[in-house]
Amino acid sequence: MALTGVTRPGHMLLNVLDLNEGVDFYTNVMGLVETGRDDKGRVYFKTFEERDHSSVILREADTAGVEFVGFKVADEATLDQLEKDLNAYGVATERVPAGDMLETGERVRFVIPTGHTMELYATKTQFGNPLGQVNPKSWCPGHDKGICPVRLDHMLLYGPNVKEVLDLFTNVLGFYLTEYVTLPDSDEKGALWLSCSNKAHDIAFVEHPEPGRLHHISFLPDSWERVLRAADIMAVNDVKIDIGPTRHGITRGGTIYAWDPSGNRFETFMGGTAPYPDWEPIHWTWEGLGEGGGLDVAHRKLHDTFLSVVT
Amino acid sequence: MALTGVTRPGHMLLNVLDLNEGVDFYTNVMGLVETGRDDKGRVYFKTFEERDHSSVILREADTAGVEFVGFKVADEATLDQLEKDLNAYGVATERVPAGDMLETGERVRFVIPTGHTMELYATKTQFGNPLGQVNPKSWCPGHDKGICPVRLDHMLLYGPNVKEVLDLFTNVLGFYLTEYVTLPDSDEKGALWLSCSNKAHDIAFVEHPEPGRLHHISFLPDSWERVLRAADIMAVNDVKIDIGPTRHGITRGGTIYAWDPSGNRFETFMGGTAPYPDWEPIHWTWEGLGEGGGLDVAHRKLHDTFLSVVT
């Protein structure tokens, strides 16, 4: 948790081109659990293990991509304070009333310089999971349906002005920079990995001319063996893989990048460094991102799709 | 990191009965890296991957056990604030001057109701690790010497008044309770797992009549396969194992408990739940600790040594 009380990327709304197809994919291939549908046509999901009501919410739209990302904060007082801090910093906010999303309290919404809509919220019903809260088991039937990640882990977003986003996330929201890439022949940071925890990253940004783009949404299986199993499951389901299985040099996590039926890239990610705010951020040069294995330790190259394919 | 700015159990001083034997064990069996020796006879170690100067410090003494545990905090202002908070809460503190420990700043020292000496500090030289800070590799020669854990992970301490310690750690130091065990036929919490991060625990306590005892110091290998490799290495080196390999129901981490040459129990721990402060703590009954697999998922019993053998 950040010093500010921001805990995690708790939910995100993902646009899909065909809702039934999307629901089928996230249910049967990804192995998420559907937890509800609302009258706005949104379908709510959580992983088997997550405890809050929902983390990934699907909505049918004309274009794929991310509608908003919401960070859960410690409590309602924290929410109020962070809204004040955002306003003081010059960021306009709007309140979305409690109940607009199922089992979710009031949300503070704002747009960041990369053009993405962000939210903060303090309240979401804690449903728990089938393992239970008293003397829980470490496994239960149904545990291994589909890819079955542990959690929504992070997302990588593309848009302009990442330098301003760095300032906002570190100076207002309390994130810290874990790793960054500098642009060719420049000291300017063109890609940022930011953490509000001791996860390798909770959100990441890459400088990109088009605002508001989604590079990928990332799910965490809990081992490299589970990443291979994810590849097997993708193969059975004709899921197109972009990169991997491999290791990212950046974060050191094991990874597969692939695409959902709407063209949203998703990741099955595991491992990775567990950093702390006092650690010196790791610097990747542009060559380091490619030839240095920052993106892909095995192949040590900058895959074309990494910079060009977003939703 | 806790809202208070406490980040992690950053160092601990471990008493060993024979310094040379201890240094040999933590160097060649555990695979830690010696980083210095001071004029008080203390030998400093870090894991291959840790970045700060030292995490485990050995000292020869007549009895084994833990001398103190130090938590690294965000910065010197945080240190001052936490000292004030401790004093306001009624805990007496003392300052240990910078330089008393190698490459370490001023420490705020205090004794908690279980009889353990705790420290807070903000400054320790960041040495980095051989992987480097610019375009780091994900492996380097020497990476696999001995058990070679990723980090000092946590420690489990035994002593009286854990209920008071719970109050101190949650209300002053900013930790949160992730899991707890209630005593037989009672609602009283007899064992606590506390986190100041999203690690399954950063420190844990068990109610025990003798003050200031060490149950175990825990190191993190990064996979279940590495835990088996740790068992192989222990076997080659005649290290006596207490429990495991198995899974703890509590934290869900994979584990081996074993003893160093001085009789200090250590753990090679992996995985485990990654909790958040807003999660409802998991409740283990006394039966859950034993028959329910809280201690040992495979054998589902309360091993005698768990409650009786401490240093």
Add this chain to the structure above:
Amino acid sequence: MALTGVTRPGHMLLNVLDLNEGVDFYTNVMGLVETGRDDKGRVYFKTFEERDHSSVILREADTAGVEFVGFKVADEATLDQLEKDLNAYGVATERVPAGDMLETGERVRFVIPTGHTMELYATKTQFGNPLGQVNPKSWCPGHDKGICPVRLDHMLLYGPNVKEVLDLFTNVLGFYLTEYVTLPDSDEKGALWLSCSNKAHDIAFVEHPEPGRLHHISFLPDSWERVLRAADIMAVNDVKIDIGPTRHGITRGGTIYAWDPSGNRFETFMGGTAPYPDWEPIHWTWEGLGEGGGLDVAHRKLHDTFLSVVT
């Protein structure tokens, strides 16, 4: 495959005290697939991946244990030859007609000096598995039900005269000795691991006064991670574990010993050395079996149950 044409322990009949309970266990906990029932009350199972009609067959009986073990041989001519070789060696054989077991050809049955009934057979219908025979997938839904081992791997049998069994298996049936234990203060082999393949063992024997006993039947998950998952599944299903998770020094395989509801010990085994017939067998002394980690690398002791509990 042995030079004689013996390929593997292809089937075994296991006595259970309650058929429904046994069927439930091997279906839902072990995750085997039921493939048929015959008019003698026998229920046939295979693993998800095995291709022949059946490997484990259950029958209700007053006492648990193994009724017979059958080795599949290359073809009917091999079966005839091996029967002649057995007879020439002085072992009486009997033919069980084709069709006595479902989808299984004629079997040559004989009793070995440890008192166990063995069979050889050449024909069993090859059903294949759900992955398919043309462009098969590497995973399919249903792949992960219960423990879901890859195959029936081997069995360890207890009885008298293992020295004679060694002669019979190596000189007539074409097995080779991979590892053995000598009795205390003796050169006499008291335990044998025998392979007719390059598996670490296809069958093993321990000297024991009572004839015809079963120590365990072993199933192969394909990784150490799957062995931990097996422990989780055992815990959910209240399966009592004897030893493990740990590594055997003998074979170097990862292991859990546990008991089915009738008290038959089973093993979830992984890895292990892949030996060849020209390799010098590995010699374990009696101390090596216990303190040397032959049975249990982690705990390096001779667990009481290992020598005393059989069915």
Add this chain to the structure above:
Amino acid sequence: MALTGVTRPGHMLLNVLDLNEGVDFYTNVMGLVETGRDDKGRVYFKTFEERDHSSVILREADTAGVEFVGFKVADEATLDQLEKDLNAYGVATERVPAGDMLETGERVRFVIPTGHTMELYATKTQFGNPLGQVNPKSWCPGHDKGICPVRLDHMLLYGPNVKEVLDLFTNVLGFYLTEYVTLPDSDEKGALWLSCSNKAHDIAFVEHPEPGRLHHISFLPDSWERVLRAADIMAVNDVKIDIGPTRHGITRGGTIYAWDPSGNRFETFMGGTAPYPDWEPIHWTWEGLGEGGGLDVAHRKLHDTFLSVVT
């Protein structure tokens, strides 16, 4: 072991362009153990765990590639018999005297229709390994140097007339076909996976116009995690990777293809199906090889280099 007494691909002579560079690579990157040098300029290696004197032998030559592959057979009588069988089949053989290779007996040499030189031999000194033969440990210092595979596993060779090679290997040498690929719009087998054990393959062939080519030499790490570690080690050492980490549909093994400094492709392979001679071979169509994931489960395509780059 095949019914004929052929046990395994026991040694192979690999041509490298620069001997020192090759020795450095196979010692420090692959982690093989040098066991000798002879007066013909050949350098002998084994894996840490292999017991025979040598498996991979390097020689400097003007072109990279494989000079010969030798299969170890059960004994000298088997060697004589197999030579007779080869001659009777119409294959000319030549005897290479004992001592021509270090610690190796007489070899029977012959050329197969794909243009590769094969050898059979019965005798090679068994050196054992550092784990020992009496009460061996399961690990020892030095176990984890470089990639450190368990064994030389198999090789894939390219050349014409694979159909004839299939006949020779199955009808004379006793191998069995485990999997095969048919050419586009054809029933003709264009690629063969052959086993003389219950390994997924001991040798494989792909139809190719140029005779005597090497596609890859394969080494076996013992887990998917070790394959990732191999990728890390390749990255540190600037080893160029061709394909992977991924899973082959064919054999179901985990894999990385990469190149040694001379351009010889090698593989780090793990897992894979453990077949038997009585199993129906698995049929891959040409589309199955590519889009069906036969080569690459994750990416499901026929990588260009697979058919075009050989030495």
